[in-house]
Amino acid sequence: xxxxxxxxxxxxxxxxxxxxxxxxxxxxxxxxxxxxxxxxxxxxxxxxxxxxxxxxxxxxxxxxxxxxxxxxxxxxxxxxxxxxxxxxxxxxxxxxxxxxxxxxxxxxxxxxxxxxxxxxxxxxxxxxxxxxxxxxxxxxxxxxxxxxxxxxxxxxxxxxxxxxxxxxxxxxxxxxxxxxxxxxxxxxxxxxxxxxxxxxxxxxxxxxxxxxxxxxxxxxxxxxxxxxxxxxxxxxxxxxxxxxxxxxxxxxxxxxxxxxxxxxxxxxxxxxxxxxxxxxxxxxxxxxxxxxxxxxxxxxxxxxxxxxxxxxxxxxxxxxxxxxxxxxxx
Amino acid sequence: xxxxxxxxxxxxxxxxxxxxxxxxxxxxxxxxxxxxxxxxxxxxxxxxxxxxxxxxxxxxxxxxxxxxxxxxxxxxxxxxxxxxxxxxxxxxxxxxxxxxxxxxxxxxxxxxxxxxxxxxxxxxxxxxxxxxxxxxxxxxxxxxxxxxxxxxxxxxxxxxxxxxxxxxxxxxxxxxxxxxxxxxxxxxxxxxxxxxxxxxxxxxxxxxxxxxxxxxxxxxxxxxxxxxxxxxxxxxxxxxxxxxxxxxxxxxxxxxxxxxxxxxxxxxxxxxxxxxxxxxxxxxxxxxxxxxxxxxxxxxxxxxxxxxxxxxxxxxxxxxxxxxxxxxxxxxxxxxxxxxxxxxxxxxxxxxxxxxxxxxxxxxxxxxxxxxxxxxxxxxxxxxxxxxxxxxxxxxxxxxxxxxxxxxxxxxxxxxxxxxxxxxxxxxxxxxxxxxxxxxxxxxxxxxxxxxxxxxxxxxxxxxxxxxxxxxxxxxxxxxxxxxxxxxxxxxxxxxxxxxxxxxxxxxxxxxxxxxxxxxxxxxxxxxxxxxxxxxxxxxxxxxxxxxxxxxxxxxxxxxxxxxxxxxxxxxxxxxxxxxxxxxxxxxxxxxxxxxxxxxxxxxxxxxxxxxxxxxxxxxxxxxxxxxxxxxxxxxxxxxxxxxx
Ligand SMILES: Cc1ncc(C[n+]2csc(CCOP(=O)(O)OP(=O)(O)O)c2C)c(N)n1
Ligand code: SF4
Numbered sequence: 001x002x003x004x005x006x007x008x009x010x011x012x013x014x015x016x017x018x019x020x021x022x023x024x025x026x027x028x029x030x031x032x033x034x035x036x037x038x039x040x041x042x043x044x045x046x047x048x049x050x051x052x053x054x055x056x057x058x059x060x061x062x063x064x065x066x067x068x069x070x071x072x073x074x075x076x077x078x079x080x081x082x083x084x085x086x087x088x089x090x091x092x093x094x095x096x097x098x099x100x101x102x103x104x105x106x107x108x109x110x111x112x113x114x115x116x117x118x119x120x121x122x123x124x125x126x127x128x129x130x131x132x133x134x135x136x137x138x139x140x141x142x143x144x145x146x147x148x149x150x151x152x153x154x155x156x157x158x159x160x161x162x163x164x165x166x167x168x169x170x171x172x173x174x175x176x177x178x179x180x181x182x183x184x185x186x187x188x189x190x191x192x193x194x195x196x197x198x199x200x201x202x203x204x205x206x207x208x209x210x211x212x213x214x215x216x217x218x219x220x221x222x223x224x225x226x227x228x229x230x231x232x233x234x235x236x237x238x239x240x241x242x243x244x245x246x247x248x249x250x251x252x253x254x255x256x257x258x259x260x261x262x263x264x265x266x267x268x269x270x271x272x273x274x275x276x277x278x279x280x281x282x283x284x285x286x287x288x289x290x291x292x293x294x295x296x297x298x299x300x301x302x303x304x305x306x307x308x309x310x311x312x313x314x315x316x317x318x319x320x321x322x323x324x325x326x327x328x329x330x
Numbered sequence: 331x332x333x334x335x336x337x338x339x340x341x342x343x344x345x346x347x348x349x350x351x352x353x354x355x356x357x358x359x360x361x362x363x364x365x366x367x368x369x370x371x372x373x374x375x376x377x378x379x380x381x382x383x384x385x386x387x388x389x390x391x392x393x394x395x396x397x398x399x400x401x402x403x404x405x406x407x408x409x410x411x412x413x414x415x416x417x418x419x420x421x422x423x424x425x426x427x428x429x430x431x432x433x434x435x436x437x438x439x440x441x442x443x444x445x446x447x448x449x450x451x452x453x454x455x456x457x458x459x460x461x462x463x464x465x466x467x468x469x470x471x472x473x474x475x476x477x478x479x480x481x482x483x484x485x486x487x488x489x490x491x492x493x494x495x496x497x498x499x500x501x502x503x504x505x506x507x508x509x510x511x512x513x514x515x516x517x518x519x520x521x522x523x524x525x526x527x528x529x530x531x532x533x534x535x536x537x538x539x540x541x542x543x544x545x546x547x548x549x550x551x552x553x554x555x556x557x558x559x560x561x562x563x564x565x566x567x568x569x570x571x572x573x574x575x576x577x578x579x580x581x582x583x584x585x586x587x588x589x590x591x592x593x594x595x596x597x598x599x600x601x602x603x604x605x606x607x608x609x610x611x612x613x614x615x616x617x618x619x620x621x622x623x624x625x626x627x628x629x630x631x632x633x634x635x636x637x638x639x640x641x642x643x644x645x646x647x648x649x650x651x652x653x654x655x656x657x658x659x660x661x662x663x664x665x666x667x668x669x670x671x672x673x674x675x676x677x678x679x680x681x682x683x684x685x686x687x688x689x690x691x692x693x694x695x696x697x698x699x700x701x702x703x704x705x706x707x708x709x710x711x712x713x714x715x716x717x718x719x720x721x722x723x724x725x726x727x728x729x730x731x732x733x734x735x736x737x738x739x740x741x742x743x744x745x746x747x748x749x750x751x752x753x754x755x756x757x758x759x760x761x762x763x764x765x766x767x768x769x770x771x772x773x774x775x776x777x778x779x780x781x782x783x784x785x786x787x788x789x790x791x792x793x794x795x796x797x798x799x800x801x802x803x804x805x806x807x808x809x810x811x812x813x814x815x816x817x818x819x820x821x822x823x824x825x826x827x828x829x830x831x832x833x834x835x836x837x838x839x840x841x842x843x844x845x846x847x848x849x850x851x852x853x854x855x856x857x858x859x860x861x862x863x864x865x866x867x868x869x870x871x872x873x874x875x876x877x878x879x880x881x882x883x884x885x886x887x888x889x890x891x892x893x894x895x896x897x898x899x900x901x902x903x904x905x906x907x908x909x910x911x912x913x914x915x916x917x918x919x920x921x922x923x924x925x926x927x928x929x930x931x932x933x934x935x936x937x938x939x940x941x942x943x944x945x946x947x948x949x950x951x952x953x954x955x956x957x958x959x960x961x962x963x964x965x966x967x968x969x970x971x972x973x974x975x
Contacts, residue, residue, distance in 0.1 A: 024809070026820060055804045060647070063812075070809045071821065076801040077809030078650060080643070081673050087640040091647020091655065092801070094631060095604055099651065099801050117643075120636040296629030300604055306766040308627045309600055313763050316592075318395050318585045 022047045022054065024074045035187030035213030036066050036133055042194045043073070043102070043131075046201060057100045060089040062114060064106035064140045066133035066213070083114030086121040086130070093126045094291050101128040102201075108138045111147040111169055122176040124290040125205045131197070132169060132208070135215035136222065143218040155218075169210050170270035170281060174263070180205035180287035182266070183280045186212045188227050189252075192235070192278055195242055199280055205287055212276065226276050230254070236269065236279025260284075364530045364575035369399075369428030371436045371460075372529075374521060375453060376445035377414045378407050378421035381518030384543065385443075386423020387758065389525050392539045393427040394587045394760045396532060397578030401426045401869070402589075403435040403958060404756035405453075406697040415479070420449035424458075427529070429577050433724065433869025435757065437962035439463060441528075441572075443521050445502070446471060447486035454490065462494050464572065466524065468517075469499035498570065500524075505565055509557050519555045523562020530575040533563060584763040590728045590754030590866075591617035594684060597732030598656055599628055600764070602771030603682065605655035607633045607644040612696040613752040614660040614686035621658075638663035642670035642683070649679050650810065652775035652800040654740055656682040656732070661690045661703050664710065664747075671745050672711040673812045675835065678787070678796060680739035680746075682732065687751040689956050698956030699753035701865050701915040704935035707747045708894045714832055716839040717745040719894040723868035726761035727891075728754060733770045740772050742838050743798050749893075751915070753958035754866045780806035785817040787831075794837030839895050846892055848899030853879055853886030859971050860907035861887040862948070863914065864936055867959045871913050874964035883972050887913075893939065901944040909971050912937040914952040915959050 022044040030036045047057070057075040061067035063082035070077030076099075080088050089103045110118050110132050121130070137155060138144040144157040148169060152161035173182050181203045185196040193211065200207035214223055226232040230251050236258040237244055249255070254275065258265060260283035269277045298304055372389065376382035383404060390402040403424040412419030426436045438460035444450035445468045453459055467490075471483035490497050506513035506520050513520075519540065526536045537556050544552045566572070588596075594617045598606060606625065608618045622632040635641035638659055645655035659667065664685045674681040689695030690702045703710075707719045718738055722728045728750060735746040780799055786808040787796045796817075799806030808819040814831060816822040851860075852872050863871040868889045878885040888903055890896065904910050918934035919926045933941065937950035951967040953959060 054807050055802060058651070058801050059809075071811070073809075074807055076799075076807050077811075078647070079809055079811040079813070080646075080677075081669060081812060084639060084643040084670065087635065087643035088647035088650070090633075091605070091607065091644035091649075092651040094633065094644075094648055095653040096651040096801065116636050117640055120640070294631050294633070296626070296631075298629045300602070300629040302602075302766075302768045302771055305599060305602065305628050305771070308624060309596060309764075309766050312596060312599075312624060313586050316586045316588050317763055318397075318581070318587060318760060320581050320584060 033216040061104040062109035181207035375422035382422035385518035399431040402758040420452035519558040520562035523559040524566040527563035527566035585760035593728035595621040601736040605648040607641040638666035642667035668711040675715040678743040721865035779804040789834040794834040843895035846897035856906035857884030873961035
């Protein structure tokens, strides 16, 4: 509620939104050390750097710790139902291509209860930026197994260890028809997190970013190895992908030049089990967007509605008979 | 704004109908003058794929074009491709044609055309044919090479004759063979010709209808069908001693003929809504089929989502972004949408949900009529989720109700559920051609800046209505949430604010209720028995009331368009009658059964609502036979209540 009319005018003069213009008056309620905080910061930085208009931006989420994110943004937000962020976002975007749509979803939200929507959202390929905050556990409901939980993880619903191998959101997404952008980031490398979200945002189509997110409350130390040993992280670089700053390059030496149009390699990278790939795995800007395929040829003006209704009525109208031929008794 | 008046332009039957509807003029043979009738009910049934539905629809359309009142009811097999010559496979149409406007499919059929004896049996055994009724049966089966078929045919013919029906065995296929090599295609046009001959329907108008039906086909096919049509007429005139005429009344205004689902689809267009998100489900799908055909022409979108949950969430997203949306479904789909409907209630997002009801529970009877979802519509979701529930009662009402629903949804930022059902979905009836009015549309969405300090949930203390900020509006940024929230849309679990939100959402319904008009009583304002109905049963109930009143009974009826909230004044009406009984296409336990008493009796949906609200001892009667209610059945149900007075 901060951007009032007068402030807007002022901004026109200053031509500048500040970081604080994207922060809502509500302080984030995530646990200390929660990876969601870093993701929020990256998004707010991106909004400032891109000078995104808060009133033209909608953050849609489902339910979960991560899905609280829209409350912390000064923009339009839609904090809806567990699992249903994507269809809501699609509905928003369909007739409002002028709106910049972001989706925040958790691993339970996206890969379990919302799994059907996830696949179809990839196929629709609507122009939006989707961030999967993957902490590999259910946070909000206090530590149950999620589809991405590692095998043998002890949780409240799997006290003897998780029974199944985790679902891999990257290979699944890459396998869906019409996939146009898949990336992975980690919350503990803020620079790359920012770059990847920026690339995702720039992509025309549905950009799917899985962010490995630390949950110190329920998954403490889960990513410690990767956090402390940079060789466990494989950075994907490309002239058309990430370009690393020297200071990052110096720390993360495990790098691979990967062409984001190379799907077989993208799938192989996505399936890596001993390293965490970070970067853009796949990008194909040529995939059509559903909202463009469904774009109206004409706006629905009252005149057009009248014309089409009349055309349809004409097909089924009985006009009053001039002469009474009704009973035709022969 | 008057919400209730839009669609209630209901014309009364032109005159009282005599008991059996026939007036015999003369019995002389050729040239046979036509027997003048007030009305007749004609059925045509075949295996599915043999074209009886098209024949029946065309017959109804021709009669309508000539100015007859008509009501057509589809006879639908339960499966897509049932085995041929099976009782379960009967597919076709019932056409009630009359000298006056008809509002329902009527009671038993006077005339049945059947392409084989098995599909005929399906109608005979379910009591759909009048005692002594006329049956025109394809006779090719008597010589079938398969002896069991031939024997079966003969047996059924005997059974039919013994039961007192007037059976005409007709060489339809043999006759068609004279004109076309494959009589299985086109036999329906021969049958249509016979019916046009029997009912003295104008030959040229009939030809015009056939041309219209086959408009997309090439000329050869059109010509062949017209030849068969004419042949059928000639054959009937020469060989049958049946000649009727149902005089048409002159109409002074143009009428349109369509079924309920087509009217719903046109209503969506006329309402100015831009998005329909749906998932296919019988019997709602045909509305979306038709809408898919025409919606793009007005620059709008039918989105087939991956499931009903998604369809509803998608519609909510579109509405939230300022493009009021509709989602069309049937019972099982409504169940799936309930959580999302609750979100729209909580977030105060306008949304129109159309539920074309079918038989339930579970997958139930997908193609059959039932009104079992009223309580699910009112109370189906979890928590206290006030929303508007209205029901359509005629084909015309299907059209106007969608416009009304959108208006309510956007004026009150509420969910409006529109209930139709399988009997209206496929029934056809003429109604005055609507003429488009710009007032039906909503004004373009507001993208101007929100006033300083305005709050997204600034509930008006008198009405409960809050403004609505649409993305794109500078200064309106807030995070809509399905969690309990305060006026800023901030998550708030405090006892006061939670109660406040619930109060305001409830009060919107009360505010809306004040705009409703008391429903009109059909019949006298007081009496011995009041029948109360809702939805598709209106025509049948009012016809039953007429019949009972003609016999001297003090019976009236009211029909509720708004089920939630209910208009003022209904309680007063109920009080003026000794007995009140709801009539529903719905289950209720009967006190006639040994097991059932006042303690364990389950009431039908509307009866439960009325009893709860008005503290009146409302009785109920209903059927769940998967068919539209018949006026005769309602008369039968009402009589015992009257005798005991
Ligand atoms: C229909 C429904 N089922 C269950 C829940 C309870 N629920 C809320 S969030 C959640 C899981 C959250 O996990 P995730 O999506 O991984 O998000 P996180 O909290 O870890 O960020 C569950 C099961 C709900 N709100 N709605
Ligand atoms: S429980 Fe985990 S995911 Fe949720 S806020 Fe705390 S740290 Fe973050």
